[in-house]
Amino acid sequence: MVNIVNYSATGIGGFRHFSGLCPAVMGSGDVHASVRIFHVPAANASAIFRGDIVSWSGTTAGNASAGSVAAGVVTGINGGNTNTPNPGAGDLPANISAPSASVVIGNGGGSGLGNGSMAPNVSRWVPTDTASLIAGVVVGFGPVTLYMAKNGFQYIPASTEAWVFVETDPDVEMYATVPTVPGTAFNLSLGSGIDVKANAGNQSTRFGVSGVSLDPATIATTGTLPLRILSSGEQIGNDPTAAGFIAKVAFNRNRHYRGSGPMVAD
Secondary structure, three states: OOOOOOOOOOOOOOOOOOOOOEEEEEOOOOOOEEEEEEEEOOOOOOOEEOOEEEOOOOOOOOOOOOOOOOOOOEOOOOOOEEEOOOOEEEEOHOOOOOOOOOOOOOOOOOOOOOOOEEEOOOOOOEOOOOOOEEEEEEEEOOOOOOHHHOOOOOEOOOOOEEEEEEEEOOOOOEEEEEEEEEEHHHHHOOEEEEEOOOHHHHHOOOEEEEOOEEEEEEEEOOOOOEEEEEEEEOOOOOOOOOOOEEEEEEEEOOOEEOOOOOOOOO
C-alpha cells in the first residue's frame, strides 16, 4: 500500500511534514475548544512553536540546571529545571508600561492601565521528562508583543517573554507523525503510552510550525509517558505499516494539570 499521507521522505516531501500535535476532535464530542492564555517567561531557553506540548514551569523555564540533564534523561521538575518554580506571571503585554532594558519584551509599549492579573508560566515539553505537569498543546501566539510584531516572529524565540494560546482540554484527540515503523505491530500498541521526539531540525521558523513527532521507540505501558495512543485515525491512505504514518493520541491524564497530575504551587 502506498502511504499517500506522507509520500517520499518523512519531514521533507509529500503530503505531510512534521508538524507537532494537531488537535482534531474533543473526546467528549463537544465542538468547543478549551483554549487558554499562558505566559512564557524571559528565561525560557527553548523556542516554542504551534504543535508543541508545553508544561507548567518556573521563572527559569526550560533552563536546565547543572546536573539535571544527563544522557538525555531529565530529572527534577519543570522540563529539567531544578530551581524553585514560580508558577505564574503577568498575563497581558498591554499591562506593561515602561520600556524594557533588554530584548525580553521588545521595549514594552503597553498602557500600564490594565489589571496586574496572573497567567501560568509554561515552557516547551522536554522528551523523557517524567515529572512536569502538562498544560496542553500550543495552537497559537498572542497577544503579540511589539517586539514580536516588529520582527515578524511566527513563533516564540528562546529567551523572549511572550504569551501563548494553549488547548488545555485533557481529552482532546490529536494527530501526529510517526517517523519510523514501531518494532511491535501498531495494532498491538493501541492504548499504550508514548513520548515525542523534538526533531529541532524540522521546526519551521518561517511558519511557526513544530518539528515534533511521536517517538515509536518509547511505546510502553509506563504511567509517566505524556501521551496515550488511541488509533491510527481515520485519514484515507494512512498506512500504519509504513514510515511517516499518522497516529491519533490523547494526553495521559496522570501528567495533565486537569487530570490527576501533581499540584504545583506551594
